[in-house]
Amino acid sequence: VTKGDKSAPPPAVAALPGKGAAKAPAAGSTPASAAAPAKPPRKALEGKKWMVEYYKNDGSVVVDQATLKETVYVFKCEGSTVQVKGKVNQITLDGCKKTNVVFESAMAGLELVNCQGCKVQVTGTVATVSVDKCEGTQLILSQDSLAADVISAKSSELNIIVPGKTDQDEYKEHAIPEQFISKYQNGKWVTQTLEHTA
Numbered sequence: 001v002t003k004g005d006k007s008a009p010p011p012a013v014a015a016l017p018g019k020g021a022a023k024a025p026a027a028g029s030t031p032a033s034a035a036a037p038a039k040p041p042r043k044a045l046e047g048k049k050w051m052v053e054y055y056k057n058d059g060s061v062v063v064d065q066a067t068l069k070e071t072v073y074v075f076k077c078e079g080s081t082v083q084v085k086g087k088v089n090q091i092t093l094d095g096c097k098k099t100n101v102v103f104e105s106a107m108a109g110l111e112l113v114n115c116q117g118c119k120v121q122v123t124g125t126v127a128t129v130s131v132d133k134c135e136g137t138q139l140i141l142s143q144d145s146l147a148a149d150v151i152s153a154k155s156s157e158l159n160i161i162v163p164g165k166t167d168q169d170e171y172k173e174h175a176i177p178e179q180f181i182s183k184y185q186n187g188k189w190v191t192q193t194l195e196h197t198a
Helices: none
Strands: 042-046 049-053 061-063 071-075 081-094 100-113 119-122 128-132 138-140 149-153 159-162 172-175 180-185 188-193
Touching: 049 061, 071 100
Parallel strands: 049 071, 061 081, 071 081, 081 100, 100 119, 100 128, 119 138, 128 149, 138 159
Antiparallel strands: 042 049, 159 172, 180 188
16 A cells, blocks of 8 residues: 555455455356255154254145154245144254244243244243244244243344233234343443333
């Protein structure tokens, strides 16, 4: 960089991704945006884990032989509905988009990771629900699962729908807060939900 060229970034900044001149792809390499070939959908029991993978636009995926000692792992499904019949140990959704899951009971819990626009409904019981790095998650609880702990981290647009007090009452939707305010008080940080007022 010469004295007359003040617009060029320093070498350390130019080396950062997104800074400086764009590099041309190496000869013979494919662009990162090229889509990988689609993998075939698969539902299989591997040991004690049901693998439900790569279903696209399938509204009738059913896991009906799972037991309490088994887990269900739903991976990279898109636009599909998965029904898990009976009681299982745990259910995990990983990398799914616009996927619906309906299940009776998951004794150890339900986990959603890296999902977008997913809906999950429990008709029986679940003790813990973990939502991590997800967008647009809708969780529908049953009367028997209202005591569940819902843990969310790095997630947005998490809504929990709960039944009314009686069977005749309508379900009610609750948005889980995304913004917090932290204040240093009496020698420690205290964090509270940020309330918006109109």
